[in-house]
Amino acid sequence: MKPDAIEGARRVPHGGCTDPGITDFSANINPRIPSGIAGVYEGALMQSKRYPADDYPEYRTVAGEYVGCPPEDIVPTPGGLAGIRLALATSVSCDDSVLVPAPSFGEYAREVELQGGVVERVPHDEILRTDPSDHAMAIVCNPNNPTGTVYESGDLLDFLARCRHADTTLLVDEAFLGFTDRPSMAGQRGAIVARSLTKLFGLPGLRAGFLVASGAPGERLKNARRTWNLSTPAVAVGAHCMAQREFVTETRERVRTERERLVAALDGEYDVSPSEAPFLLLETGERAVDRVIERVALEDMTVRDARTFRGLDSHVRVAIRTPEENDRLLDALLDV
Secondary structure: OOHHHHHOOOOOOOOOOOOOOOEEEOOOOOOOOOOOHHHHHHHHHHHOOOOOOOOOHHHHHHHHHHHOOOHHHEEEEOOHHHHHHHHHHOOOOOOOEEEEEEOOOOHHHHHHHHOOOEEEEEEOOOHHHOOOOOOOEEEEEOOOOOOOOOOOHHHHHHHHHHHHHHOOEEEEEOOOHHHOOOOOOOOOOOEEEEEEOOOOOOOOOOOOEEEEOOHHHHHHHHHHOOOOOOOHHHHHHHHHHHOOHHHHHHHHHHHHHHHHHHHHHHEOOEEEOOOOOOEEEEEOOOOOHHHHHHHHHOOOEEEEEHHHOOOOOOEEEEEOOOHHHHHHHHHHHOOO
């Protein structure tokens, strides 16, 4: 990390509301969690009297089965963002150029700049057609946040092949891929995959995730990661969650059907971006963004002001929650 870059660094706006009385559509978090977590967490507290095994064998085994890769390719991290920082720290040097999709998660550019790298923004729907030559890394968010765009596997693999030829590391952020049935890029040579467990399993405060990489990039990640990188409760609960296949299947179906229902209800009133993610990006049109946010707030709900994403001047982003909560949101959005 470049000390000079830290002095000028700014925090990036995020969704998320700390008030439990507010229904939070601003953060893309599953409103439901797997059963049995309380007992697992309580048992892990007793084990927390000792340092964890630094190689995290059980967690890596379950994570490997979860994304379909060898456990030795798994690097545990305290959440997806910690993994993204580690990936950049081991791949990007001062003045290196990095391809970053736009609009997208603001932390990508921030983390590149903290390493002293140079951000080159590319439209998210063009990044896979961009020449990766002369760039240290290319970042792809799949599904893209905030648009919800999912990339075809063949297109990703073609881009990865060009990245390998150019000696460019490809970082694929799959924080929301678990909400879909699309295949992961985990295990593909030359790619670093970042996964977060906290969104799909509804536990953002747990801070659990992992990176996947093989070969030289994987060795760099393993050598550079912090000792005891993941807490004992996060290991236990994370491993428990990744084994809940029925929960994942039910979540995917609920998100799909509710997303389709919201799109149908909002069509003609808002310009809705096509999405395969647990959220929708809405262009408000003649409605002022502030008025939309204020109307939703009257019903004790909050949505994401998407003007915090570069290039989006008249948009909000809304999460897909339970049918009852989604009904309340629709009533408010259609009453603006």
